[in-house]
Structure formats: C-alpha cells, structure tokens
Amino acid sequence: MLTPIVLQPDFRVTSLYQAYPQPSLSRQAIAEELQAHGLKPTGQRLRVAEILMRAPTHMTADQILAVVRQSGDRVSKATVYNTLKVLAETGLVRQIHLDPERSVYDSTRAPHHHFHDLDTGELLDIPPQDIAFSRFPELPEGMEAESVEVVIRLRKKPLKAR
Numbered sequence: 819m820l821t822p823i824v825l826q827p828d829f830r831v832t833s834l835y836q837a838y839p840q841p842s843l844s845r846q847a848i849a850e851e852l853q854a855h856g857l858k859p860t861g862q863r864l865r866v867a868e869i870l871m872r873a874p875t876h877m878t879a880d881q882i883l884a885v886v887r888q889s890g891d892r893v894s895k896a897t898v899y900n901t902l903k904v905l906a907e908t909g910l911v912r913q914i915h916l917d918p919e920r921s922v923y924d925s926t927r928a929p930h931h932h933f934h935d936l937d938t939g940e941l942l943d944i945p946p947q948d949i950a951f952s953r954f955p956e957l958p959e960g961m962e963a964e965s966v967e968v969v970i971r972l973r974k975k976p977l978k979a980r
C-alpha cells in the first residue's frame with residue numbers, strides 16, 4: 819500500500835462536536851475553580867483560563883496567545899505558556915499531544931477520545947463509550963493505566979475509492 823502524502827495545512831483546531839456539554843463558566847466561577855485547585859487567580863492567569871475554560875474548546879497555546887493579544891491585554895508568551903502548563907498539571911484542562919511541536923489544550927475535562935482531521939486540522943470529540951478494547955496489553959509490573967486516549971487521524975478517501 820502506498821503511503822499517502824498528507825500536506826499539513828494551517829493548523830486549525832476547532833471543536834464541532836462535544837462529548838460532554840459543559841455549562842459555560844463565568845469569570846467568577848473560573849476564579850473559584852483555580853482557587854479550588856490551589857492556584858491563585860491572578861489577573862493574567864484568569865485571563866488565560868477564561869479564554870480556554872469559558873466553554874468547551876480545543877485550542878493551541880498560540881491560538882490562546884493570539885486571543886489574549888487581540889483583546890489588547892499585555893500578557894507575555896511565557897505567561898500564557900506557563901499558565902497552560904499549570905492548568906494542565908492541576909487537571910483543570912487536558913493537554914493533547916498531536917504532534918511533537920504542538921499541544922492542544924482541551925477544556926473538556928471528562929475523559930474522551932478524538933478524531934483529528936489531517937486536512938483541516940479539526941479536532942472532534944468522541945465519547946468514551948464509542949471506543950472499546952477487545953485486547954489490551956499487560957501493563958508493566960507495578961504500573962496502572964492512568965488514562966487511555968485515542969486519536970483517530972482522518973483524511974479524505976482517494977477519489978476512486980469513494
């Protein structure tokens with residue numbers, strides 16, 4: 819079988835389907851969530867958290883940075899990246915590794931899987947109950963599975979096969 823050449827277009831990530839509808843969160847609710855996870859809701863932290871956590875979404879760090887800059891806020895790139903790191907570490911958002919250079923941050927915290935459309939860059943949620951394993955490897959001695967996340971990469975079928 820020939821390996822298809824998949825051109826990576828502009829990396830866009832949007833969410834068209836949500837596995838879990840989450841209520842949209844107010845600024846106050848987000849500040850409380852940060853505090854509940856041991857994070858001081860500083861202005862800059864809150865700004866980054868708000869963009870990502872207000873509603874379920876998938877965004878790269880650069881996309882979040884762009885939104886911050888568009889709104890005229892003076893938040894450094896380092897602050898945005900550090901805040902995202904902290905949010906992911908505390909479990910407030912999920913970090914999805916799609917390629918070695920780019921992570922996507924997912925504000926839907928409940929476990930779920932993803933379709934990744936390689937043509938458009940879109941990331942679509944798959945509810946966890948839609949994927950089941952009939953075989954699972956034995957885990958290394960003394961280890962337990964913390965989570966399993968599946969990314970199904972999609973591309974258009976070649977014309978004649980459609």
Ligand SMILES: [Zn+2]
Binds near residue numbers: 926930931942943
């Ligand atoms: Zn997702």
